[in-house]
Amino acid sequence: MPEKVHTHFGDSDEDSFTQTPNPVSDQVAGQEIARKKRRSKKRKHDETADNTQPRNGESIPDPEPVPIAKPTIKEFTPEGKPGDIPQPPPTKTQVAKHETKSKPKSFSDTKTNFAPLRERANALYELRKKLPIFGHADEIRHKLRAHDVMLLVGETGSGKSTQIPQFLVNEFWCRPTPAQIPKEDGSTRSATVGGCIAITQPRRVAAITLARRVAEEMGTPLGSSSPASKVGYAVRFDTSVSPSTRIKFLTEGMLLQEMLHDPWLTKYSAVVVDEVHERGINVDLTVGFLRNLVSGKKEGRGGVPLKVVVMSATADMESLTGFFQEGFKIQEREQKHVSNGDAAEKKETAKEIAACHIKGRQFPVKTIYSPEPVHDFVDAALKVIFQIHYKEPMPGDILVFLTGQETVEALEHLVNEYATGMDPSLPRIQVLPLFAALPQVAQQRVFQPAPPRTRKVILATNIAETSVTVSGVRYVVDCGKAKVKQFRTRLGLDSLLVKPISKSAAIQRKGRAGREAPGQCFRLYTEKDYLTLDETNTPEILRCDLSQALLNMKARGVDDIVRFPFLTRPPREALEKALLQLLNIDALQDSGKISDIGLQIAKLPLTPTLGRVLLAAAENGPDCLIDVIDIISCLSVENIFLNTTSEEKKEAAEMARRDLYRREGDHLTMLATVRAYASENADRKAWAERHLVSHRAMQSVMDVRKQLRTQCRQAKLLPRDDGSNHTSDPAPILILQSFLRGFGTNTARLVPDGSYRTVVGNQTVAIHPSSVLYGKKVEAIMYNEFVFTNRSYARGVSAVQMDWVGEALAG
DNA sequence: TGGGGATTT
Numbered sequence: 001m002p003e004k005v006h007t008h009f010g011d012s013d014e015d016s017f018t019q020t021p022n023p024v025s026d027q028v029a030g031q032e033i034a035r036k037k038r039r040s041k042k043r044k045h046d047e048t049a050d051n052t053q054p055r056n057g058e059s060i061p062d063p064e065p066v067p068i069a070k071p072t073i074k075e076f077t078p079e080g081k082p083g084d085i086p087q088p089p090p091t092k093t094q095v096a097k098h099e100t101k102s103k104p105k106s107f108s109d110t111k112t113n114f115a116p117l118r119e120r121a122n123a124l125y126e127l128r129k130k131l132p133i134f135g136h137a138d139e140i141r142h143k144l145r146a147h148d149v150m151l152l153v154g155e156t157g158s159g160k161s162t163q164i165p166q167f168l169v170n171e172f173w174c175r176p177t178p179a180q181i182p183k184e185d186g187s188t189r190s191a192t193v194g195g196c197i198a199i200t201q202p203r204r205v206a207a208i209t210l211a212r213r214v215a216e217e218m219g220t221p222l223g224s225s226s227p228a229s230k231v232g233y234a235v236r237f238d239t240s241v242s243p244s245t246r247i248k249f250l251t252e253g254m255l256l257q258e259m260l261h262d263p264w265l266t267k268y269s270a271v272v273v274d275e276v277h278e279r280g281i282n283v284d285l286t287v288g289f290l291r292n293l294v295s296g297k298k299e300g301r302g303g304v305p306l307k308v309v310v311m312s313a314t315a316d317m318e319s320l321t322g323f324f325q326e327g328f329k330i331q332e333r334e335q336k337h338v339s340n341g342d343a344a345e346k347k348e349t350a351k352e353i354a355a356c357h358i359k360g361r362q363f364p365v366k367t368i369y370s371p372e373p374v375h376d377f378v379d380a381a382l383k384v385i386f387q388i389h390y391k392e393p394m395p396g397d398i399l400v401f402l403t404g405q406e407t408v409e410a411l412e413h414l415v416n417e418y419a420t421g422m423d424p425s426l427p428r429i430q431v432l433p434l435f436a437a438l439p440q441v442a443q444q445r446v447f448q449p450a451p452p453r454t455r456k457v458i459l460a461t462n463i464a465e466t467s468v469t470v471s472g473v474r475y476v477v478d479c480g481k482a483k484v485k486q487f488r489t490r491l492g493l494d495s496l497l498v499k500p501i502s503k504s505a506a507i508q509r510k511g512r513a514g515r516e517a518p519g520q521c522f523r524l525y526t527e528k529d530y531l532t533l534d535e536t537n538t539p540e541i542l543r544c545d546l547s548q549a550l551l552n553m554k555a556r557g558v559d560d561i562v563r564f565p566f567l568t569r570p571p572r573e574a575l576e577k578a579l580l581q582l583l584n585i586d587a588l589q590d591s592g593k594i595s596d597i598g599l600q601i602a603k604l605p606l607t608p609t610l611g612r613v614l615l616a617a618a619e620n621g622p623d624c625l626i627d628v629i630d631i632i633s634c635l636s637v638e639n640i641f642l643n644t645t646s647e648e649k650k651e652a653a654e655m656a657r658r659d660l661y662r663r664e665g666d667h668l669t670m671l672a673t674v675r676a677y678a679s680e681n682a683d684r685k686a687w688a689e690r691h692l693v694s695h696r697a698m699q700s701v702m703d704v705r706k707q708l709r710t711q712c713r714q715a716k717l718l719p720r721d722d723g724s725n726h727t728s729d730p731a732p733i734l735i736l737q738s739f740l741r742g743f744g745t746n747t748a749r750l751v752p753d754g755s756y757r758t759v760v761g762n763q764t765v766a767i768h769p770s771s772v773l774y775g776k777k778v779e780a781i782m783y784n785e786f787v788f789t790n791r792s793y794a795r796g797v798s799a800v801q802m803d804w805v806g807e808a809l810a811g
Numbered sequence: 812t813g814g815g816g817a818t819t820t
Contacts, residue, residue: 203817236819253819280817404815437814461815483815605819639814769812
C-alpha cells in the first residue's frame with residue numbers, strides 16, 4: 001500500500017516536488033529582496049549592515065545558523081551582567097542546610113538561595129552572549145536615550161523578548177523619578193513616576209515562561225517568592241510581583257486593565273510591546289493608547305517621559321513608523337496653536353522614531369511547492385508525508401498544518417492505515433494530533449521524544465503556528481489554509497470559514513522546520529498561489545465584534561471614537577454597529593458618553609452583553625445572580641462538554657450526562673453541571689471524567705466564578721458572606737429573563753414549517769447539534785452565538801417565551 | 812449532526 005501512495009505521487013511530477021526550489025522561485029525571492037533593499041535605503045535612521053540581508057529567510061543559502069553579529073564593544077557595562085543586583089553578603093544562613101528550601105518562603109529563606117541563583121545566572125550569561133541581539137545592546141541603549149519610541153524587528157530566535165528589558169533596566173531614565181502631578185483643583189501632589197519596565201505578550205504562558213527565564217538570567221528570585229525579586233509577571237488569575245519588581249511581563253489584556261486604573265502608567269518608565277505582528281485586538285488598542293501617551297503632554301506623569309519599544313518578528317516598519325510619527329505631528333500642530341514654541345525645537349530628536357533590525361537565528365529551510373493546484377489537501381498531505389518518510393534520513397519529525405479537528409482526525413486515520421502496510425525495515429511512524437480542544441494529556445504527548453527508530457508526524461491546526469513549539473521538526477507540510485472567524489456586522493453573525501493563509505503565516509509555518517537544523521517545507525499549493533496570498537494576516541480588529549473594545553475606550557475617557565489612533569481603522573459601519581449595541585444594553589447614554597451601567601460593565605472581565613446580563617441578574621436578587629454567575633462562567637471559557645466523535649461515544653455521553661441535562665436548554669444545563677461539580681468534594685477530576693466533562697474547562701470555570709463573585713461582592717451586588725452555601729433551587733424564569741436583557745436580539749421563533757427565524761432580521765437559523773435542545777421544537781429560542789459554518793447555527797440555546805422576548809426588546 | 816487560535820483588577 002505505501003508503495004502505491006509513493007508511486008502515485010511520483011507519477012504526477014515527482015521532480016517538481018522533490019527538487020530544490022525552482023528558478024522561478026529564486027527569481028521572485030530575489031525581486032522581493034531587491035524591493036526590500038530599495039525600501040530600506042529610504043529610511044533615514046542608522047542601520048546596521050544586517051538590514052540589507054533577506055529578512056524572511058526565503059532563500060538564505062547559509063548552511064549554518066546565521067552568524068552572530070560581533071559585539072560592538074569589548075567590555076560590557078556592569079548593567080548588562082548578571083549578579084549586579086544587590087547581593088546580600090554571605091552570611092551563616094547562606095551556607096545553612098537544605099531544609100530551609102522546603103520551608104514556607106520568607107525573606108531570609110530566599111536569601112539563602114541567592115548564591116545558587118547567581119551561579120546559574122553566570123552560566124546562562126555565556127549563552128546570552130551568543131544571542132544575535134547581544135551585540136546590539138549598546139546601540140539599543142544609545143537610541144533609546146535619544147528617542148522615546150523605538151521599533152525593533154527581531155526575527156525568531158534573536159533573543160529580543162528576554163534581552164531587551166535587561167538591556168534597559170539600569171538606564172538612567174529607568175529610575176523612579178520624583179514628580180509633581182497636577183490635581184484637578186490646580187494644585188499639585190508629589191509622586192514617584194517610573195522605575196519599572198512592562199513587557200506585553202499576547203499569551204499567558206509566554207508571559208510566565210519569559211519572566212521565569214529572565215529572572216534566572218538575572219540571578220533573582222521570581223515574582224512574589226521574595227521581596228527582593230526584580231522580575232515578575234501578571235496574567236489573569238496569576239500575578240507574581242514583589243515590591244522591588246523592575247521588569248514585569250504581562251498579557252496585553254492585563255496592561256489594558258491596568259490602564260483603566262492608571263491611565264498614565266505611572267509605575268512604568270518603559271513599555272515594551274512584543275509580538276505586534278500577530279495583531280490581536282488587544283495589541284492594537286495598546287499601541288493606540290501608548291501613542292496618545294508618548295505624544296501627549298504627560299501631565300499625569302509629571303512630565304516624565306515614557307519610552308515605548310514596539311517589537312515584531314515581521315514588522316511592517318513603514319506603517320508603524322508612520323503611525324507614531326502621525327501622533328507627534330498632531331501634537332506639534334496643537335502646540336503651535338498654543339505657543340510659538342521654540343521649546344518644541346529642542347525636543348525634536350526625542351520625537352523621531354528609532355529603528356533597529358536584529359537578525360534571527362534560524363537554519364535555512366528549502367521550499368518545495370506543489371506543481372499543480374491541490375484539490376484535496378488531506379490526500380496530498382498523506383502522499384507527501386510518506387514521500388518524506390521514505391526519502392529523508394532520520395532524525396527529522398514532520399509537522400503538518402491542517403485546518404481543524406476534522407481534517408486532523410481524517411488524516412490521522414489515513415496515515416495510521418498506510419503505516420501498517422509499510423516495509424518493516426523502515427523506521428516506524430508515530431502520528432500525533434494537536435489541536436486546542438484536545439485534552440491536555442494528549443497534547444503533552446507531542447513533546448515527548450519519539451521511541452527509537454520512529455518518526456513523529458504531528459498533525460496540527462494553527463495552534464502550532466504561534467502558541468505551541470514542537471522540537472525535533474525538520475519537515476513542514478503546509479496546506480495553505482486555516483479556519484478564520486469573521487464577524488459580519490450587518491448580520492450580527494460570526495462565520496468560521498476555511499480561507500487561504502497570508503504570506504507571513506506561510507513564512508511562519510515554514511520557519512517551524514528550521515529551528516534546530518536545516519529543513520524543508522512542502523507547500524500543498526503552487527508558487528503562483530503563494531504569490532497571490534495577502535501579505536499579512538487580517539488584523540483581528542477588522543474581524544471581530546467591536547463592542548467590548550469601544551466600551552473599554554469609552555471607560556478610559558475616549559469619547560470621540562473617530563479620533564482614536566487605530567493602527568488599522570475599522571469600517572465606520574462596524575463602529576456604528578458596536579455603538580448601537582452598547583446603547584441597546586444601556587452602557588452608553590444617548591449623548592454617547594459612558595453610563596454608570598457601562599462603567600460597571602467595563603470593569604468586568606466579560607463581553608458587554610454578558611456584563612449586562614450579570615447586572616440584570618443582580619436586580620433579581622442574590623440567588624439569581626449567584627446562578628447566573630455560574631452560567632456566565634461556563635460561557636466565557638471553552639466548551640465544558642468533551643467532544644463526542646463517534647456515535648458510541650455520543651450515546652455514552654448522553655447516558656453519563658443524563659442527570660445534568662435540563663429541558664429548559666443549555667443555560668440551565670450548564671448551571672446544573674457547575675453546581676454538581678462544585679459540590680463534588682471527593683474527586684472532581686474523576687467526577688468530570690465520569691460525566692465526559694472537561695476537567696480543564698471546569699477548573700477555568702471555577703476561576704472565573706471566583707473572580708466574578710469577588711467583584712460582585714466588592715460592587716455590593718452580593719452580600720459579603722453569601723455564595724458558598726447557596727442551595728436553593730434555581731429559578732429558571734428569572735435566570736432566562738436576566739439573559740434576555742443582554743440577548744434580546746439573539747432570539748428566534750418557531751415558524752409553521754418547523755424551522756426557526758430570527759426575531760430581528762427574520763433569518764433562518766438552526767439549533768446547533770451540540771445543544772441539548774437540538775432537534776427540539778419550542779415556541780422561541782434565545783442563543784449566545786449566531787455562527788455560520790456550513791449553515792447558520794445558534795449555539796448556547798435555551799427555550800424562552802415570546803412575551804419575555806417582547807418585554808426585553810421593549811426595554 | 813459539529814467546535815481556527817488567543818485574552819480580561
